[in-house]
Amino acid sequence: MHTQLDDRGALFDADPPGLASRLVGLRPYQxxxxxxxxxxxxxxxxxxxxxxxxxxxxxxxxREAYRGHTPTALLDGEERQFAAPPPGRPAASWSPVVQALTTAAEQLAEPVKGAGRIGFPRLSSGLLAVTAGGWSDRAAPRVRQEAERILLLGESESWLSGFAGRWVSKVGARLVAATGGTGPVVEPVIEAALESFAEGVSPAHRRLRRAAAWYRDYPNADGSPKLALILLSRHFLAGGDSRRHAERHLVRALLADLDDAYAGVVQRAHRRGRPVLLIDNVQEPAGLGLLEPVLRDRAEGIRDQAVFFAALRGRSHPALRNAGRLDLPETARATGWRPGPSPSSRALLVALPGEVGHTPA
Known part of the structure; x- marks a missing residue:
């Protein structure tokens, strides 16, 4: 029987560099x-x-090779958390993709060697709008808890301790107050959040304002961040293609936040390589909800620098019909991969040889 060390050198080798090293820009485990x-x-x-x-x-x-060296997240599309909303969460304001984005951001935010925590202000602004679609004025404690969890995703390490926690709690209280009337609460919640973002002069407040402004280009928003977030929430609540449209913008927000963490001379000096997102059982809704928007955006020229490794049960999928195809040993020195015009050509299907004895140490 082959062992993983025998068969996976094309992926894990450091010298000469294997596929992982060449895509991430860092050698495994070092x-x-x-x-x-x-x-x-x-x-x-x-x-x-x-x-x-x-x-x-x-x-x-x-994950073990890169965790602690570069931002890394691992999701499994078959996990129970992606099958149904958590207790007390309305199904209308939840989806496997929203759960996957939240879970990925929480893992990617963890500090790594030489660099601090990554904040996700664009993603947190969008998640706040989407989640607010399921809130009512009868669930104030849950509203506050969910709002604070989402808002904390937007904070970097330098802002997270001390005053940051108090500020997030204050914003949470304001959002609860905004739900105190009757009728839909999405608009007052978004309004309260944007007002809170606008109040301060700290770097964190500026990041949040830029994050909200990022949504100005949302279709039919006419340059208004408030209208953009309201439309995002409405599209998500509508389900179907409208929800997929909203989810695509949330995926884009996550990747834009990651790119922002590497922008500028200072950030590049402290962050080497690329962030890594790992998706097991990508054929499940949580996985496809990340894979398909990334491929479509890349095909349309919307760049990101995240490295995705996914696992597919089976040897093909309609979303990957035009993907490049290689056996793992063929990737040892170079892939020869060149994307075409279709979204699925942005993917590379890699067949694993043999069976596995053990994982590399």
């Missing part, structure tokens, strides 16, 4: 850097195959 194979746009790598080939073990090994 801080050494590696030149990018695809500096402009990395392929969305999908490990494909039937059960028993070790796809999950490979994702776990990738």
């Amino acid at each position: 801080p050494g850097t590696t030149p990018y194979e695809h500096p402009e746009e990395p392929p969305f790598v999908v490990f494909a195959g039937d059960r028993g080939l070790g796809k999950t073990a490979v994702l776990l090994a990738l």
Whole structure:
């Protein structure tokens, strides 16, 4: 029987650099850097195959290889948290994609060597608008708890301790007060949040204002962040294609926040490599809800620098019909991958050989 160490050198090798090193820009398990194979746009790598080939073990090994060195998140589309809303959460304001984005941001926010916590102000602004669609004035304690959890996603490490916690609590209280009337609460909640963002002069307040302004280009918003967030919430609540449209903007917000964490001379000096998102069982709704928007945006020229490794149960999927295809050993030195015009061509399907004995140490 082959072992994972035997078969996975093409992925995990450090010298010469394997596929992971060349895409992430960092050697596994160590801080050494590696030149990018695809500096402009990395392929969305999908490990494909039937059960028993070790796809999950490979994702776990990738997490261990890069966690603590670069922002890293691991999601499993089959986890129970992506199957249904948590107790007390209205189904209309929840989806597997929203849960996946929240879970990914919480993991990606963790500090790494040489760099602090990443904030997700764009994502938190959008999640606040979407979540508010399920709130009512009869659930003030839950409203405050959910609002504070979402708002904390927007904070970086320098702002998170001490005053940040008190500020988030204050905003949460204001949002609860905004739900004190009757009728829909989305608009007053968004209004209260934007007013709170506008009050201060700290770097955190400026980040939140920029994050809200980022939504001005939302379709039919006419340059108004408030109207944009209201429309985002309405589209999400409408379900169907409208919800998928809103979710695509939330995925874009997560990636824009990640890119922002690497922008500027200071940030680049402290953050080496690229952030890593790992998605097991990508064929499930939580996985497809991340994969498809990323591929569509990249095909439309909306760039991001995140590295995605996913695991697909099976050897093909309609969302990946035009993906490049390689066996893992063929990726050892270079992939030769070149994207075409279709969204699915932005992906690279990689078949894993053999069965797995153990994970690399």
